Amino acid sequence: MTSVDSSTATSSSSLISTLVSIASSTLESTASSTFASTTSGTLASTAASTFASTASGTLASTASSTFASTASSTLASTATSTLATMATTMASTFASDGNTTEPILQATERSLRELNYYFDALVLNMDQFYQLVFGIMILLLTMGFAFIEAGSVRSKNTHNILLKNYLDSFVAGISYWAIGWAFAYGYGNGFIGWKEWASSYVPNESMSNYFYQLMFASTACTIVSGALAERCEFIAYLIYSFLLTAFVYPLCSRWGWSQYGYLHIGHDFDIDGKIMHVKYEDFGGSGVVHLVGGTSAFVGAAILGPRIGRFHKETGAVIPIRGHSVPLAGLGAFVLVFGFMAFNAASEGHITHPGDGAAISMAVFNTAISSSMGAFTSMFAHKVGLFGHHWSILSVINGAFVGMVAICGGCNSMKPWGAVIVGFVAAIVMNCIEVLLQKWKIDDPLNAVGVHFGGGAWGALSVAFVKYPTGILMAWDKHSGCMLAWQLAGVCTFFIWTLGTMTIVFGSLRLLGLFRVTPEMEMKGLDIPKHGEPAYPLEAYGHGYFEKILAVVENGQLSQVDQGYDSGIYVKDEGPYEHPEVKVMGIHHVNRVPSMIELDSINKLKSVKNPEQLEKIKRSISSASLSPSSPTTKADPKFNWGPGRILSEHGYVNKGLDLHGEPNSGVRLEHMERTAL
Numbered sequence: 001m002t003s004v005d006s007s008t009a010t011s012s013s014s015l016i017s018t019l020v021s022i023a024s025s026t027l028e029s030t031a032s033s034t035f036a037s038t039t040s041g042t043l044a045s046t047a048a049s050t051f052a053s054t055a056s057g058t059l060a061s062t063a064s065s066t067f068a069s070t071a072s073s074t075l076a077s078t079a080t081s082t083l084a085t086m087a088t089t090m091a092s093t094f095a096s097d098g099n100t101t102e103p104i105l106q107a108t109e110r111s112l113r114e115l116n117y118y119f120d121a122l123v124l125n126m127d128q129f130y131q132l133v134f135g136i137m138i139l140l141l142t143m144g145f146a147f148i149e150a151g152s153v154r155s156k157n158t159h160n161i162l163l164k165n166y167l168d169s170f171v172a173g174i175s176y177w178a179i180g181w182a183f184a185y186g187y188g189n190g191f192i193g194w195k196e197w198a199s200s201y202v203p204n205e206s207m208s209n210y211f212y213q214l215m216f217a218s219t220a221c222t223i224v225s226g227a228l229a230e231r232c233e234f235i236a237y238l239i240y241s242f243l244l245t246a247f248v249y250p251l252c253s254r255w256g257w258s259q260y261g262y263l264h265i266g267h268d269f270d271i272d273g274k275i276m277h278v279k280y281e282d283f284g285g286s287g288v289v290h291l292v293g294g295t296s297a298f299v300g301a302a303i304l305g306p307r308i309g310r311f312h313k314e315t316g317a318v319i320p321i322r323g324h325s326v327p328l329a330g331l332g333a334f335v336l337v338f339g340f341m342a343f344n345a346a347s348e349g350h351i352t353h354p355g356d357g358a359a360i361s362m363a364v365f366n367t368a369i370s371s372s373m374g375a376f377t378s379m380f381a382h383k384v385g386l387f388g389h390h391w392s393i394l395s396v397i398n399g400a401f402v403g404m405v406a407i408c409g410g411c412n413s414m415k416p417w418g419a420v421i422v423g424f425v426a427a428i429v430m431n432c433i434e435v436l437l438q439k440w441k442i443d444d445p446l447n448a449v450g451v452h453f454g455g456g457a458w459g460a461l462s463v464a465f466v467k468y469p470t471g472i473l474m475a476w477d478k479h480s481g482c483m484l485a486w487q488l489a490g491v492c493t494f495f496i497w498t499l500g501t502m503t504i505v506f507g508s509l510r511l512l513g514l515f516r517v518t519p520e521m522e523m524k525g526l527d528i529p530k531h532g533e534p535a536y537p538l539e540a541y542g543h544g545y546f547e548k549i550l551a552v553v554e555n556g557q558l559s560q561v562d563q564g565y566d567s568g569i570y571v572k573d574e575g576p577y578e579h580p581e582v583k584v585m586g587i588h589h590v591n592r593v594p595s596m597i598e599l600d601s602i603n604k605l606k607s608v609k610n611p612e613q614l615e616k617i618k619r620s621i622s623s624a625s626l627s628p629s630s631p632t633t634k635a636d637p638k639f640n641w642g643p644g645r646i647l648s649e650h651g652y653v654n655k656g657l658d659l660h661g662e663p664n665s666g667v668r669l670e671h672m673e674r675t676a677l
Helices: 006-037 041-053 057-095 102-152 157-184 202-225 235-256 286-306 326-348 356-383 393-407 418-441 448-466 478-511 519-524 528-531 546-555 580-587 597-606 611-618 644-649
Strands: 267-271 274-278 563-564 571-574 653-656 672-675
Touching: 102 157, 102 202, 102 326, 157 202, 157 235, 157 528, 202 235, 202 286, 202 448, 235 286, 235 478, 267 478, 274 478, 286 393, 286 448, 286 478, 286 597, 326 393, 356 393, 356 418, 393 418, 418 448, 448 478, 478 672, 519 611
Parallel strands: none
Antiparallel strands: 267 274, 563 571, 653 672
């Protein structure tokens, strides 16, 4: 650098002095005017004038000195020193090259670049944080599923269904990470991707989206387990869950959501001389997630077959198999609503773009409106006689659930009145599908097909009807018609693809003998034979006056320990299996577990109202089911088991059997007469 002559030094000193004086006077003037403007009344004017004139006085002096020490001493001195430094640097630069413009432009450009860098980083971090937080909250959706399914099955299968729900996220974690992501979002064509296996070459900035999409895949997997509950082999669950989240679902998400997907890219239509672009719209996954999961549940339930005793072989009547805990299912419903709000709120994918806040707010609000309408519609439909005659909490739960499933498709793009329509239609569709499945003898313990298949299909199509302001109900033009056609194409694509692939998967499992448990295991329950851990072990219950463990401690015996019930009658513990019939044996003084035929006969006779159907059921029951107790039964008649004993306690009289089921004249069940209900 060349030396600085005296004239240059003088000009530099002048420039510094000028900048310092400007900064000081500007800051003091600004501070004084600001202080005066922000203070009201007499105190404000007095303080301002006193500060300006630097007069003395108690209040004015305090305010003036405080403000002066803070603003003038700190702010002004800091800014002054900063400007002085900048001026010195600029003066030195001016003296070195004589250029008075270039350094200012370079410094400004450098500052703007740094500011832009930090702003972009902040935007990216906020979007990643948004995806991660809501992705974690979607796990509550899985927890809600687990509670509802656990409460909707019998107690002997609770452990099995909880384990499956807990494993859904972990199975999807491996399969989607290793294979599914590449098929869904890896580089490829409009049909399938073929790069980024096992997150290779995926930048760190995209891992939040990776995790977020993984949660959606896990949700699609969770849907199926409820429809196959209480009779599906555990190894079959692992196989179909892996294939569903590794191959079947990822391709559907690619077609509907990926930038490469042909449904997402859409098509240009020439409508009245104008080029109109139409694409498949599915904001939260009514079609991509729920229709795929619901179709898989339908195929699996149809191929697996109904639970033992669900449908009567002769009459086809539906026998209710109730879950063991309505409170557990109700608790799951509360958690599910919370998780579903996060599910739809997360579907925006980012939070920093203009309009994101409004879109997310509308999505969450419409979800609440649709679920409310679905709950009320299903509840009243079950009360007025369309699908029942009672106020049912289970119908309310499924109604709210299907309303949230259906609104996923367009919750960000419709008005609340559109959400009302979506929820109303979804509840009707769900209940109609439930009735239809029963006619087809397809057993779906949780009505997963009605909720997810029916709600998902209608939700995807509803976008074309109620999207504001271009939907059919508002516009009624060719553009809205093309939108409906494109949405229908997406629904058919997902349905046909899932139907074909999952038919191969479930059909293969059935042919290999891996799909269904044995009838004996199904009747005893899956918890102990499969997992060795009953959800409600009998020895864990007791009122403190008699418990098995305490009896073992006191008597030192490991066998022949009786288990007590509230009735005060003690019966022998029949082994490791959890028999609901054991309590019946204790109450009725019997020591033989009644057969499934006998129990089924009792339940059928108690529930049938039609005399013709009642006679048909009686004739269908073999004489073997009415035989006396087994040879091992005690001679005392009070220990004998016979259907006549139980039936008599429920309002039936058998002219041919005595109270304990002993045959008097060898007659059959046709002699049973209903005397009371």
